[in-house]
Amino acid sequence: PATAEELAARIAPAVVTITATDGWTGMAGTGIVLTSDGLVLTNHHVVSGADEITAFSAATGLSYDVAVNGYDRVHDVAVVQLGSARDLPVATLADAEAPRVGSAVTAFGNADGGGVVVATPGTIVATGRNVLVRDSADGSRHRLTGMLQSDVAIRPGDSGGPLVDAFGAVVGVNTAGAIAEDPAETPVAPEAYAVPISAAMRIVEQIRAGTGGGTVHVGPTPLLGVRVTTVREDGENRGAEVLWVSFDSPAEVAGLDIGDIITSFDGKPVASNGDLETLLMARRPGDTVEIGWRDKTGAAQTATLTVESGPPR
Incomplete structure (x- = not known):
């Protein structure tokens, strides 16, 4: 297992911070670099409704215009392309279907939209969870299924960032804004959910193949x-x-x-x-x-x- 410093050195370069704007309003998020020429995985709600999207890579020190290749709003996954990107560090993806309950994990993201990749440690609490989530931009709610639950203190802006295991392999895509089944209930301990990377990559491959259908939109x-x-x-x-x-x-x-x-x-x-x-x-x-x-x-x-x-x- 890597130390906290080793994890940060390994993961942060393969992460981009994302800013999506719609007129006067904006949304901060995070993306996971999948290819050196700028194919990036993020959450659908990070880019939803945006008419202008940019991404910044600390590894290159450059900002990039972003085009949306496709998305699945039901599963909160989007695939975007950074314009003119090259030689970007690429994230390592986990091979296993899901980490075990009790496994140490760390979330990396653009916490609170600060434009800096921040690491937040925690533990897997459960797998295969169905959860009601709230979009921090418009307050709308919808249900996500098959999620990883952790006690990582996810914050707005972390959405779309990687949840990694103790060795630095991405096991999930962070989704901020989780709420209790009963809106009147407020979790006392940190409660965060992530799309398992295996599920996210199935959507990524469908989008890369250009085969929209079901809940996946391409183009x-x-x-x-x-x-x-x-x-x-x-x-x-x-x-x-x-x-x-x-x-x-x-x-x-x-x-x-x-x-x-x-x-x-x-x-x-x-x-x-x-x-x-x-x-x-x-x-x-x-x-x-x-x-x-x-x-x-x-x-x-x-x-x-x-x-x-x-x-x-």
């Missing part, structure tokens, strides 16, 4: 330009009501307005916001599709629009 993110919510009538989902329309977006150009209810997309029925999201994510920027909706008078409307490129989400 630029399609943009419709609306925010919607599911309409329920008589206990059934009846469509996706438009809550907000972006200026000069494909949706606005097509004639959609607040209060309209989207009922079809790309020739397929839309009963919920989830249906619309799934159908949209199956398309690529530049695709032409037909969309159908009921306007505020109840009249049926259809239009053909061209999907644009937007931020990852």
Whole structure:
């Protein structure tokens, strides 16, 4: 096993700090360098919604523009590429499926967005945990499955960084912002969760192969330009009501307005916001599709629009 100083010397160069911005708001995170030419593994929530992403490598002393190659929002994994990167130190990944309970681990990350890679030691508490997590950017919650649980004191900005074993091999991808099953409960001891590296790498390889599908999206993110919510009538989902329309977006150009209810997309029925999201994510920027909706008078409307490129989400 390596000493704390040896671990830091070995791991920190293979880590990048990430800054993702959306207009006036920003998100700090961390990335794990997988290849010397700048392929990086991080969390989806680090880059979600960002229109500009940069990364800094302490190993080279350089900042890089970042492009998102693909992501899996359900499993909170994203793969990004650092522009013009070369000769970056690469992280060593663990071969085992999961570390044993009681194993010593150390989390490395951009703690509190300080721009410096910080090491935080701890111990594996459990494996295969299902947990409710909260996005520190917008407060939204969703469930992650099969996670590693540790007592490492993860902080905002550590998201996407490596959780390493005593020998410096990456066993997981840190995911900050874990909360209790009951929102009223507050963990007394540090409670952190990480995506097992084996699960994360299966998603990485799917993205590298260019084979999107299931919960994995590959390539630029399609943009419709609306925010919607599911309409329920008589206990059934009846469509996706438009809550907000972006200026000069494909949706606005097509004639959609607040209060309209989207009922079809790309020739397929839309009963919920989830249906619309799934159908949209199956398309690529530049695709032409037909969309159908009921306007505020109840009249049926259809239009053909061209999907644009937007931020990852």
